[in-house]
Amino acid sequence: ETGVTQTPRHLVMGMTNKKSLKCEQHLGHNAMYWYKQSAKKPLELMFVYSLEERVENNSVPSRFSPECPNSSHLFLHLHTLQPEDSALYLCASSQEVGASGYTDTQYFGPGTRLTVL
Amino acid sequence: AQKVTQAQTEISVVEKEDVTLDCVYETRDTTYYLFWYKQPPSGELVFLIRRNSFDEQNEISGRYSWNFQKSTSSFNFTITASQVVDSAVYFCALSEAFANAGGTSYGKLTFGQGTILTVHP
Numbered sequence: 519e520t521g522v523t524q525t526p527r528h529l530v531m532g533m534t535n536k537k538s539l540k541c542e543q544h545l546g547h548n549a550m551y552w553y554k555q556s557a558k559k560p561l562e563l564m565f566v567y568s569l570e571e572r573v574e575n576n577s578v579p580s581r582f583s584p585e586c587p588n589s590s591h592l593f594l595h596l597h598t599l600q601p602e603d604s605a606l607y608l609c610a611s612s613q614e615v616g617a618s619g620y621t622d623t624q625y626f627g628p629g630t631r632l633t634v635l
Numbered sequence: 636a637q638k639v640t641q642a643q644t645e646i647s648v649v650e651k652e653d654v655t656l657d658c659v660y661e662t663r664d665t666t667y668y669l670f671w672y673k674q675p676p677s678g679e680l681v682f683l684i685r686r687n688s689f690d691e692q693n694e695i696s697g698r699y700s701w702n703f704q705k706s707t708s709s710f711n712f713t714i715t716a717s718q719v720v721d722s723a724v725y726f727c728a729l730s731e732a733f734a735n736a737g738g739t740s741y742g743k744l745t746f747g748q749g750t751i752l753t754v755h756p
Binding site for chain 2: 573
């Protein structure tokens, strides 16, 4: 496997279900991200991790729970979602998380298309 | 706050035509980075280019070229002799250093709305 992989590619769940999205990066990067892409809206940053430590939670509802057990893996645990949470969830990674005056390129996975019924 | 505007929602061209995708950004920082990504129907965002705010040289890569004009805050993308495989959604993005509540800085990407490019045979 190369680059950034995500599983599953498609997920349909009911509002009372619990599911998890998985992301794995094979690039040796130290930073990982979750984004949400809804129809007719720009990509929204959800979470940022640097070396397994959460750097940012961009006001995401608690029904989304991220987990980063190591710098290669990132999970997004989902529970009691709403239909408006239906979207494409994209994972990305970069060499470092960046700092004042410097930003690394983010490389994206293929996404998980989530439908909440 | 940073903002990226891609005024062209959809563009339709015939194969072999040249096409330019516009991107205008707003930022208060003097150090920032600009990106273009391509999103084919498969969904994955494919990185195309990264440019920092101090490098205003235009860049050409095969049929792709980018024009960075700091004076007008624009970073336009031109595809020469378009092909059907160029059909995709193209996103322009701006990155700045952003500090979380605890004061830790990270590079935060702000994306434009995207331009849907359709190239007809």
